[in-house]
Amino acid sequence: ARCRRAGVPEEIDFATKPEIALQQVRETLEAGITPGIVLADAAYGKVTPWREQLAKWGLSYCVDVPExxxxxxPGSEPLPPKWSGLGRPPTRWQQTTExxxxxxxxxxxxxxxxxYQAITWREGTNKPLCSRFTAVRVRVARGQQKR
Structure with missing residues (x-):
């Protein structure tokens, strides 16, 4: 009812912000625009399918992730599954206490x-807004718990 009152066409379905962002990136690629680096905050960085789709398209991206x-x-990854040679081969990657x-x-x-590097990202009302930043390439440990 709210959509009708606002004049939203019937054929428009609900979409999350990450879904809308992927649609915009797809349209940009289809228009033949040369892609740069996709930058996003943690609201997008925490959405695994969103990051995976960017990777499928071969795009470079830099996203914030929740703490x-x-x-x-860097330089670390899960251990391959151990298999005794008997029964069905395991598929889950392993981790240990160390x-x-x-x-x-x-x-x-x-x-x-x-x-870390201090970066000023814009002028504030009283002074420039500045914070310390670093970039680290990591592999998200989906389904595995931090210790």
Whole structure:
């Protein structure tokens, strides 16, 4: 009823912000526009299918992720499944007490201070808005718990 009152056409279905963003990126690619790097905040970065679709399209992206998301630090990944040779081969990747994913926050805190760079992103009303940033390539540990 609200959509009708607002004049939204009947053929328009509900879509989440990540779904709308993917549609916009798809339309941009179909228009032949040369893609750059896709940048997004954690509202998009936490949506696995959204990141996976960007990767399927071969796009480079840099996204913020929530601090609690489990990730494998750079140079680390889950251990391959162990199989005794009997029965059905296992499919789940492994982790141990010594080899496991960590929270994005724990990874950020473990980095050396030199890994961060102060960046001013815009002028504020009283002063420039500035924070410290770093970029780290990680593998999201879907279905695996941080320790």
């Amino acid at each position: 609690g998301i489990s990730v494998w630090p 080899h496991h994913p960590v929270s994005a926050q724990a990874l950020a805190k473990s980095l050396d201070a030199n890994a």
